[in-house]
Amino acid sequence: MKKFIIFILSINIVFSSLLFQATAAFTSALEVEGNVAYVVSADKDQTVIYDKNSTLRCNPGELVKLVTAILTLENCKDLSEVVTASGTAIREVERLRVTTAGILVGEMITVKELLYCLLLYNANDASSVLAEYIGGTVDGFVLMMNEFAEKLQLSDTLFSNPGGYNIGTQYSNAKDIAKIFSYCMENQTFSDIIGTFLYEMPATNKYKSPRYLKNTNYLINSGVNDYYFKYVKAGKSGYTEAGNCNCVSMASKDGYNYICVVLDAPMNDFDNDLVKENMSFVSSKLLYKWVFDNIKLRVVANTSTYVGEVTVRLSKEFDYVSLVPIENVSALVPAGVNAESVYIEPIAELTKATVDAPVKKGDLLGKAAIKYAGETVAEVDLVAAFDVSVSHTKLVLDKILKIISSPVFIIILLVVILACTVLFLISYRNKQLLRKKRLNRIKNAEKER
Secondary structure (H helix, E strand, C coil): CHHHHHHHHHHHHHHCCCCCCCCCCCCCCCCCCCCEEEEEECCCCCCEEEEECCCCCECCHHHHHHHHHHHHHHHCCCCCCEEECCHHHHHHHHCCCCCCCCCCCCCEEEHHHHHHHHHHHCCHHHHHHHHHHHHCCHHHHHHHHHHHHHHCCCCCCECCCCCCCCCCCCEECHHHHHHHHHHHHCCHHHHHHHCCCEEEECCCCCCCCCEEEECCCHHHCCCCCCCCCCCEEEEEEEECCCCCEEEEEEEEECCEEEEEEEEEECEECCCCCCCCEEHHHHHHHHHHHHHHHHEEEEEEECCCCCCEEEEEECCCCCCEEEEEECCCEEEEEECCCCHHHEEEEECHHHCCCEEECCECCCCEEEEEEEEECCEEEEEEEEEECCCECCCHHHHHHHHHHHHHCCHHHHHHHHHHHHHHHHHHHHHHHHHHHHHHHHHHHHHHHHHHC
Protein backbone atom coordinates (compact mmCIF):
# COMPACT_ATOMS: atom_id res chain seq x y z
CA MET A 1 0.00 0.00 0.00
CA LYS A 2 2.79 2.47 0.86
CA LYS A 3 4.50 1.77 -2.46
CA PHE A 4 1.28 2.46 -4.31
CA ILE A 5 0.69 5.80 -2.57
CA ILE A 6 4.32 6.89 -3.11
CA PHE A 7 4.02 5.98 -6.79
CA ILE A 8 0.84 8.03 -7.24
CA LEU A 9 2.28 11.01 -5.38
CA SER A 10 5.34 10.91 -7.64
CA ILE A 11 3.06 11.11 -10.66
CA ASN A 12 1.40 14.11 -9.01
CA ILE A 13 4.66 16.02 -8.87
CA VAL A 14 5.40 15.40 -12.54
CA PHE A 15 1.93 16.32 -13.76
CA SER A 16 1.00 18.97 -11.18
CA SER A 17 0.75 21.70 -13.82
CA LEU A 18 -1.62 19.57 -15.90
CA LEU A 19 -3.98 18.28 -13.26
CA PHE A 20 -6.15 21.30 -12.65
CA GLN A 21 -9.12 21.99 -14.89
CA ALA A 22 -11.00 24.52 -12.78
CA THR A 23 -14.58 24.60 -11.63
CA ALA A 24 -16.03 22.17 -14.15
CA ALA A 25 -13.77 19.52 -12.62
CA PHE A 26 -10.11 18.80 -12.20
CA THR A 27 -10.29 15.64 -14.27
CA SER A 28 -6.70 14.84 -14.98
CA ALA A 29 -3.86 12.38 -15.06
CA LEU A 30 -4.67 11.68 -11.40
CA GLU A 31 -6.57 8.40 -11.35
CA VAL A 32 -8.34 6.78 -8.44
CA GLU A 33 -9.84 3.36 -7.92
CA GLY A 34 -13.61 3.33 -8.28
CA ASN A 35 -16.04 4.14 -11.04
CA VAL A 36 -17.01 7.44 -9.41
CA ALA A 37 -14.97 10.07 -7.55
CA TYR A 38 -15.97 13.62 -6.73
CA VAL A 39 -14.33 16.34 -4.63
CA VAL A 40 -16.04 19.69 -4.01
CA SER A 41 -15.25 22.63 -1.78
CA ALA A 42 -17.47 22.62 1.30
CA ASP A 43 -17.10 26.39 1.59
CA LYS A 44 -19.50 28.91 0.07
CA ASP A 45 -17.87 28.88 -3.36
CA GLN A 46 -18.53 25.11 -3.74
CA THR A 47 -15.82 24.81 -6.39
CA VAL A 48 -15.63 21.37 -7.99
CA ILE A 49 -12.07 20.13 -7.59
CA TYR A 50 -12.17 16.63 -9.05
CA ASP A 51 -14.86 14.93 -11.09
CA LYS A 52 -14.93 11.37 -12.33
CA ASN A 53 -18.43 10.35 -13.44
CA SER A 54 -20.14 12.45 -10.75
CA THR A 55 -23.54 12.21 -12.47
CA LEU A 56 -23.35 8.46 -13.09
CA ARG A 57 -26.32 6.73 -11.47
CA CYS A 58 -25.10 4.32 -8.76
CA ASN A 59 -26.39 2.22 -5.92
CA PRO A 60 -25.76 4.41 -2.85
CA GLY A 61 -25.95 1.38 -0.57
CA GLU A 62 -25.63 2.22 3.09
CA LEU A 63 -25.04 5.93 2.40
CA VAL A 64 -28.84 6.10 2.32
CA LYS A 65 -28.64 6.08 6.12
CA LEU A 66 -27.51 9.72 5.97
CA VAL A 67 -31.05 10.71 4.99
CA THR A 68 -32.57 8.42 7.63
CA ALA A 69 -30.43 10.14 10.26
CA ILE A 70 -31.12 13.74 9.25
CA LEU A 71 -34.87 13.17 8.93
CA THR A 72 -34.83 11.67 12.44
CA LEU A 73 -32.95 14.67 13.82
CA GLU A 74 -35.32 17.12 12.11
CA ASN A 75 -38.47 15.35 13.25
CA CYS A 76 -37.62 14.36 16.81
CA LYS A 77 -37.53 17.17 19.36
CA ASP A 78 -36.04 15.09 22.17
CA LEU A 79 -33.32 12.57 21.34
CA SER A 80 -33.65 11.05 24.81
CA GLU A 81 -37.10 9.70 23.87
CA VAL A 82 -37.24 5.94 24.31
CA VAL A 83 -38.34 3.78 21.37
CA THR A 84 -39.47 0.18 21.67
CA ALA A 85 -38.29 -1.97 18.78
CA SER A 86 -41.27 -3.66 17.14
CA GLY A 87 -41.33 -7.18 15.81
CA THR A 88 -42.14 -5.84 12.34
CA ALA A 89 -39.07 -3.61 12.27
CA ILE A 90 -36.64 -6.24 13.55
CA ARG A 91 -37.88 -9.25 11.56
CA GLU A 92 -37.86 -7.17 8.35
CA VAL A 93 -34.07 -6.84 8.50
CA GLU A 94 -33.34 -10.21 10.11
CA ARG A 95 -34.66 -12.07 7.07
CA LEU A 96 -32.43 -9.95 4.78
CA ARG A 97 -29.23 -11.01 6.59
CA VAL A 98 -27.82 -7.49 6.60
CA THR A 99 -25.67 -5.68 9.16
CA THR A 100 -27.44 -5.11 12.49
CA ALA A 101 -26.59 -3.92 15.99
CA GLY A 102 -28.37 -6.92 17.48
CA ILE A 103 -31.43 -4.94 18.54
CA LEU A 104 -34.06 -7.31 19.93
CA VAL A 105 -37.84 -7.21 19.66
CA GLY A 106 -39.17 -5.21 22.60
CA GLU A 107 -35.81 -3.61 23.34
CA MET A 108 -36.13 -0.06 24.62
CA ILE A 109 -33.50 2.31 23.20
CA THR A 110 -33.28 6.10 23.00
CA VAL A 111 -33.41 7.86 19.64
CA LYS A 112 -29.87 9.10 20.18
CA GLU A 113 -28.52 5.59 20.75
CA LEU A 114 -30.32 4.39 17.63
CA LEU A 115 -28.61 7.17 15.66
CA TYR A 116 -25.20 6.00 16.88
CA CYS A 117 -26.08 2.45 15.80
CA LEU A 118 -27.18 3.80 12.42
CA LEU A 119 -24.31 6.16 11.61
CA LEU A 120 -21.35 4.42 13.24
CA TYR A 121 -22.18 0.75 12.86
CA ASN A 122 -24.36 0.80 9.71
CA ALA A 123 -27.07 -0.96 11.68
CA ASN A 124 -30.08 -1.75 9.50
CA ASP A 125 -32.22 -2.75 12.48
CA ALA A 126 -31.73 0.80 13.80
CA SER A 127 -32.76 2.27 10.44
CA SER A 128 -35.95 0.19 10.42
CA VAL A 129 -36.87 1.10 14.03
CA LEU A 130 -36.25 4.81 13.40
CA ALA A 131 -38.24 4.72 10.14
CA GLU A 132 -41.26 3.28 11.93
CA TYR A 133 -40.91 5.75 14.80
CA ILE A 134 -40.61 8.86 12.63
CA GLY A 135 -42.75 7.88 9.64
CA GLY A 136 -45.38 5.69 11.31
CA THR A 137 -44.45 2.93 8.87
CA VAL A 138 -41.38 2.19 6.80
CA ASP A 139 -43.32 3.05 3.64
CA GLY A 140 -44.41 6.35 5.19
CA PHE A 141 -40.81 7.14 6.04
CA VAL A 142 -39.60 6.31 2.51
CA LEU A 143 -42.13 8.85 1.24
CA MET A 144 -40.52 11.42 3.56
CA MET A 145 -37.10 10.48 2.19
CA ASN A 146 -38.15 11.16 -1.38
CA GLU A 147 -39.79 14.44 -0.35
CA PHE A 148 -36.43 15.35 1.22
CA ALA A 149 -34.73 14.59 -2.11
CA GLU A 150 -37.13 16.98 -3.85
CA LYS A 151 -36.49 19.67 -1.24
CA LEU A 152 -32.74 19.48 -1.85
CA GLN A 153 -33.37 19.46 -5.63
CA LEU A 154 -31.37 16.28 -6.06
CA SER A 155 -31.03 15.63 -9.76
CA ASP A 156 -30.99 11.84 -9.86
CA THR A 157 -31.90 10.24 -6.53
CA LEU A 158 -34.63 7.81 -5.51
CA PHE A 159 -35.05 5.96 -2.21
CA SER A 160 -36.90 2.71 -1.54
CA ASN A 161 -35.87 1.85 2.03
CA PRO A 162 -34.24 3.55 5.04
CA GLY A 163 -31.14 1.35 5.23
CA GLY A 164 -29.85 1.10 1.68
CA TYR A 165 -30.27 -2.65 1.42
CA ASN A 166 -31.17 -4.20 -1.91
CA ILE A 167 -34.96 -3.94 -1.95
CA GLY A 168 -36.81 -1.95 -4.58
CA THR A 169 -35.42 0.68 -6.92
CA GLN A 170 -32.87 2.89 -5.23
CA TYR A 171 -30.20 5.07 -6.81
CA SER A 172 -28.23 8.31 -6.56
CA ASN A 173 -25.06 9.95 -7.88
CA ALA A 174 -21.97 11.53 -6.37
CA LYS A 175 -23.17 15.12 -6.77
CA ASP A 176 -26.42 14.36 -4.98
CA ILE A 177 -24.66 12.47 -2.18
CA ALA A 178 -22.27 15.42 -1.68
CA LYS A 179 -25.30 17.73 -1.40
CA ILE A 180 -26.92 15.41 1.14
CA PHE A 181 -23.76 15.17 3.24
CA SER A 182 -23.17 18.92 3.14
CA TYR A 183 -26.73 19.51 4.32
CA CYS A 184 -26.40 16.93 7.09
CA MET A 185 -23.12 18.37 8.37
CA GLU A 186 -24.83 21.68 9.06
CA ASN A 187 -26.65 19.88 11.89
CA GLN A 188 -24.30 19.95 14.88
CA THR A 189 -25.73 16.80 16.48
CA PHE A 190 -25.31 14.88 13.23
CA SER A 191 -21.74 16.16 12.94
CA ASP A 192 -20.93 15.17 16.52
CA ILE A 193 -22.33 11.65 16.14
CA ILE A 194 -20.84 10.79 12.75
CA GLY A 195 -17.43 12.13 13.80
CA THR A 196 -17.28 9.80 16.82
CA PHE A 197 -14.85 6.88 16.49
CA LEU A 198 -16.05 4.68 19.38
CA TYR A 199 -19.34 4.85 21.27
CA GLU A 200 -20.33 3.02 24.42
CA MET A 201 -24.00 2.10 24.14
CA PRO A 202 -25.56 1.76 27.62
CA ALA A 203 -27.24 -1.38 28.85
CA THR A 204 -30.92 -1.78 28.00
CA ASN A 205 -33.84 -3.89 29.15
CA LYS A 206 -32.54 -6.66 26.86
CA TYR A 207 -28.78 -6.29 27.41
CA LYS A 208 -27.26 -6.14 30.87
CA SER A 209 -23.86 -4.93 29.62
CA PRO A 210 -22.97 -2.00 27.39
CA ARG A 211 -22.24 -2.51 23.70
CA TYR A 212 -19.38 -0.79 21.91
CA LEU A 213 -19.93 0.67 18.47
CA LYS A 214 -16.87 1.39 16.34
CA ASN A 215 -17.19 3.76 13.40
CA THR A 216 -16.95 1.92 10.07
CA ASN A 217 -15.41 5.05 8.49
CA TYR A 218 -11.76 4.04 8.72
CA LEU A 219 -10.56 7.42 7.49
CA ILE A 220 -10.82 8.49 11.15
CA ASN A 221 -9.33 5.27 12.55
CA SER A 222 -5.76 6.10 13.56
CA GLY A 223 -5.07 2.40 14.01
CA VAL A 224 -5.28 1.69 10.27
CA ASN A 225 -2.41 3.54 8.61
CA ASP A 226 -3.46 2.66 5.05
CA TYR A 227 -6.74 4.55 5.52
CA TYR A 228 -6.31 7.08 8.32
CA PHE A 229 -6.12 10.74 7.33
CA LYS A 230 -6.00 13.06 10.30
CA TYR A 231 -7.78 15.95 8.61
CA VAL A 232 -10.98 13.98 8.00
CA LYS A 233 -13.53 15.15 10.55
CA ALA A 234 -16.47 12.92 9.60
CA GLY A 235 -17.69 10.47 7.02
CA LYS A 236 -19.98 7.59 6.16
CA SER A 237 -18.94 4.34 4.55
CA GLY A 238 -20.86 1.39 3.25
CA TYR A 239 -21.10 -1.50 0.84
CA THR A 240 -23.45 -2.33 -1.98
CA GLU A 241 -25.15 -5.65 -2.67
CA ALA A 242 -22.58 -6.24 -5.43
CA GLY A 243 -19.77 -5.95 -2.88
CA ASN A 244 -18.44 -2.56 -3.98
CA CYS A 245 -17.39 0.11 -1.50
CA ASN A 246 -18.82 3.62 -1.05
CA CYS A 247 -17.60 6.49 1.08
CA VAL A 248 -18.50 10.14 1.62
CA SER A 249 -16.45 12.29 3.96
CA MET A 250 -15.41 15.81 4.91
CA ALA A 251 -11.86 17.00 5.61
CA SER A 252 -10.60 20.37 6.88
CA LYS A 253 -7.10 21.84 6.91
CA ASP A 254 -5.77 25.41 7.16
CA GLY A 255 -9.25 26.86 6.70
CA TYR A 256 -10.01 24.77 3.60
CA ASN A 257 -12.96 22.35 3.74
CA TYR A 258 -13.77 19.67 1.19
CA ILE A 259 -16.28 16.90 0.67
CA CYS A 260 -15.12 13.75 -1.10
CA VAL A 261 -17.38 11.05 -2.54
CA VAL A 262 -16.06 7.75 -3.89
CA LEU A 263 -18.55 5.19 -5.21
CA ASP A 264 -18.35 1.73 -6.74
CA ALA A 265 -14.79 1.19 -5.55
CA PRO A 266 -13.38 -2.34 -5.41
CA MET A 267 -11.50 -4.27 -2.74
CA ASN A 268 -7.95 -4.66 -4.08
CA ASP A 269 -4.64 -5.91 -2.67
CA PHE A 270 -2.27 -3.15 -3.77
CA ASP A 271 0.55 -3.80 -1.37
CA ASN A 272 0.68 -7.57 -1.93
CA ASP A 273 0.14 -8.38 1.72
CA LEU A 274 -2.63 -10.88 0.86
CA VAL A 275 -5.18 -8.48 2.35
CA LYS A 276 -7.56 -6.59 0.10
CA GLU A 277 -7.86 -2.89 0.84
CA ASN A 278 -11.09 -0.87 0.70
CA MET A 279 -10.31 1.39 -2.26
CA SER A 280 -13.02 3.92 -1.38
CA PHE A 281 -10.89 4.82 1.68
CA VAL A 282 -7.58 4.67 -0.19
CA SER A 283 -8.92 6.84 -3.02
CA SER A 284 -10.46 9.36 -0.63
CA LYS A 285 -7.18 9.72 1.25
CA LEU A 286 -5.24 10.12 -2.00
CA LEU A 287 -7.62 12.80 -3.28
CA TYR A 288 -7.50 14.75 -0.03
CA LYS A 289 -3.70 14.70 0.06
CA TRP A 290 -3.53 15.91 -3.53
CA VAL A 291 -6.08 18.68 -2.98
CA PHE A 292 -4.49 20.03 0.18
CA ASP A 293 -1.04 19.96 -1.43
CA ASN A 294 -2.01 21.49 -4.78
CA ILE A 295 -5.11 23.70 -4.47
CA LYS A 296 -5.00 27.09 -2.76
CA LEU A 297 -7.29 30.08 -2.43
CA ARG A 298 -5.79 33.13 -4.07
CA VAL A 299 -6.94 36.55 -5.27
CA VAL A 300 -7.65 36.16 -9.00
CA ALA A 301 -9.07 39.65 -9.57
CA ASN A 302 -8.88 42.98 -7.76
CA THR A 303 -10.56 46.34 -8.07
CA SER A 304 -7.74 47.81 -10.16
CA THR A 305 -7.75 45.05 -12.78
CA TYR A 306 -8.65 46.46 -16.22
CA VAL A 307 -11.24 44.15 -17.79
CA GLY A 308 -12.54 46.08 -20.78
CA GLU A 309 -14.44 49.21 -21.72
CA VAL A 310 -17.90 50.43 -22.61
CA THR A 311 -18.64 53.09 -25.24
CA VAL A 312 -19.91 56.37 -23.73
CA ARG A 313 -22.23 58.80 -25.54
CA LEU A 314 -22.92 62.51 -24.90
CA SER A 315 -19.56 63.36 -23.32
CA LYS A 316 -16.97 65.83 -24.60
CA GLU A 317 -14.23 64.29 -22.37
CA PHE A 318 -14.26 60.56 -23.17
CA ASP A 319 -15.98 58.28 -25.61
CA TYR A 320 -15.45 55.24 -23.37
CA VAL A 321 -15.23 54.21 -19.71
CA SER A 322 -12.97 51.43 -18.35
CA LEU A 323 -14.45 48.44 -16.52
CA VAL A 324 -13.00 46.98 -13.31
CA PRO A 325 -14.23 44.35 -10.81
CA ILE A 326 -16.50 45.70 -8.09
CA GLU A 327 -14.49 43.81 -5.44
CA ASN A 328 -11.50 41.59 -4.95
CA VAL A 329 -12.30 38.00 -5.94
CA SER A 330 -10.65 34.87 -4.58
CA ALA A 331 -10.91 31.40 -6.09
CA LEU A 332 -9.43 27.95 -5.60
CA VAL A 333 -6.63 27.51 -8.12
CA PRO A 334 -3.42 25.45 -8.24
CA ALA A 335 -0.71 26.58 -5.89
CA GLY A 336 1.98 28.56 -7.73
CA VAL A 337 -0.13 29.14 -10.84
CA ASN A 338 1.13 32.14 -12.80
CA ALA A 339 -1.01 35.22 -13.33
CA GLU A 340 -1.26 34.67 -17.10
CA SER A 341 -3.12 31.40 -16.54
CA VAL A 342 -6.04 33.23 -14.93
CA TYR A 343 -7.92 35.74 -17.03
CA ILE A 344 -11.11 37.79 -16.81
CA GLU A 345 -13.58 37.89 -19.65
CA PRO A 346 -16.67 40.13 -19.77
CA ILE A 347 -19.90 38.21 -20.28
CA ALA A 348 -21.26 39.87 -23.41
CA GLU A 349 -24.94 39.26 -22.76
CA LEU A 350 -24.62 40.68 -19.23
CA THR A 351 -22.40 43.70 -20.05
CA LYS A 352 -23.59 46.95 -21.62
CA ALA A 353 -22.16 47.82 -25.02
CA THR A 354 -22.99 51.53 -24.74
CA VAL A 355 -23.89 53.88 -21.91
CA ASP A 356 -24.95 57.55 -21.82
CA ALA A 357 -23.02 60.15 -19.84
CA PRO A 358 -22.96 61.10 -17.05
CA VAL A 359 -21.26 57.99 -15.64
CA LYS A 360 -20.22 57.79 -12.00
CA LYS A 361 -17.28 55.78 -10.75
CA GLY A 362 -18.69 52.53 -9.38
CA ASP A 363 -21.77 52.42 -11.62
CA LEU A 364 -22.69 48.79 -12.35
CA LEU A 365 -22.17 48.15 -16.06
CA GLY A 366 -21.75 44.40 -16.47
CA LYS A 367 -20.44 41.06 -15.26
CA ALA A 368 -17.29 39.07 -16.00
CA ALA A 369 -16.26 35.43 -15.79
CA ILE A 370 -12.91 34.65 -14.18
CA LYS A 371 -11.38 31.69 -15.99
CA TYR A 372 -8.60 29.22 -15.54
CA ALA A 373 -7.74 26.65 -18.23
CA GLY A 374 -10.81 27.74 -20.14
CA GLU A 375 -13.21 27.06 -17.28
CA THR A 376 -15.06 29.59 -15.12
CA VAL A 377 -13.86 29.60 -11.51
CA ALA A 378 -15.81 32.68 -10.39
CA GLU A 379 -17.95 35.59 -11.57
CA VAL A 380 -17.80 39.25 -10.58
CA ASP A 381 -19.78 42.43 -11.28
CA LEU A 382 -18.04 45.08 -13.39
CA VAL A 383 -18.22 48.80 -12.60
CA ALA A 384 -17.04 52.08 -14.11
CA ALA A 385 -13.43 52.86 -13.20
CA PHE A 386 -13.87 56.66 -13.32
CA ASP A 387 -16.41 59.49 -13.73
CA VAL A 388 -17.44 60.69 -17.17
CA SER A 389 -19.26 64.03 -17.29
CA VAL A 390 -21.98 64.92 -19.77
CA SER A 391 -21.87 67.61 -22.49
CA HIS A 392 -25.05 69.66 -22.00
CA THR A 393 -25.08 70.74 -25.64
CA LYS A 394 -24.89 67.12 -26.80
CA LEU A 395 -27.49 66.18 -24.21
CA VAL A 396 -29.97 68.81 -25.46
CA LEU A 397 -29.39 67.91 -29.09
CA ASP A 398 -29.75 64.24 -28.26
CA LYS A 399 -33.03 64.84 -26.48
CA ILE A 400 -34.32 66.87 -29.43
CA LEU A 401 -33.24 64.13 -31.81
CA LYS A 402 -34.87 61.47 -29.63
CA ILE A 403 -38.08 63.50 -29.50
CA ILE A 404 -38.35 64.14 -33.21
CA SER A 405 -37.43 60.54 -34.06
CA SER A 406 -39.78 58.98 -31.58
CA PRO A 407 -42.88 57.15 -32.93
CA VAL A 408 -45.17 59.33 -30.80
CA PHE A 409 -43.72 62.52 -32.23
CA ILE A 410 -43.97 61.20 -35.78
CA ILE A 411 -47.60 60.21 -35.22
CA ILE A 412 -48.41 63.62 -33.73
CA LEU A 413 -46.62 65.35 -36.61
CA LEU A 414 -48.58 63.31 -39.14
CA VAL A 415 -51.82 64.14 -37.35
CA VAL A 416 -50.93 67.85 -37.36
CA ILE A 417 -50.01 67.74 -41.06
CA LEU A 418 -53.21 65.90 -41.85
CA ALA A 419 -55.27 68.37 -39.82
CA CYS A 420 -53.57 71.32 -41.50
CA THR A 421 -54.19 69.76 -44.88
CA VAL A 422 -57.87 69.23 -44.09
CA LEU A 423 -58.21 72.78 -42.80
CA PHE A 424 -56.45 74.10 -45.88
CA LEU A 425 -58.77 72.14 -48.15
CA ILE A 426 -61.82 73.30 -46.25
CA SER A 427 -60.61 76.91 -46.38
CA TYR A 428 -59.83 76.60 -50.07
CA ARG A 429 -63.25 75.12 -50.76
CA ASN A 430 -64.97 77.87 -48.77
CA LYS A 431 -63.05 80.52 -50.71
CA GLN A 432 -64.09 78.92 -53.98
CA LEU A 433 -67.71 78.89 -52.88
CA LEU A 434 -67.54 82.55 -51.88
CA ARG A 435 -65.95 83.46 -55.17
CA LYS A 436 -68.64 81.57 -57.05
CA LYS A 437 -71.32 83.37 -55.09
CA ARG A 438 -69.78 86.71 -55.90
CA LEU A 439 -69.65 85.86 -59.61
CA ASN A 440 -73.23 84.75 -59.51
CA ARG A 441 -74.25 88.03 -57.84
CA ILE A 442 -72.39 90.02 -60.49
CA LYS A 443 -74.03 88.06 -63.29
CA ASN A 444 -77.45 88.51 -61.77
CA ALA A 445 -76.86 92.23 -61.34
CA GLU A 446 -75.86 92.63 -65.00
CA LYS A 447 -78.99 90.77 -66.14
CA GLU A 448 -81.22 93.08 -64.14
CA ARG A 449 -79.72 96.06 -65.90
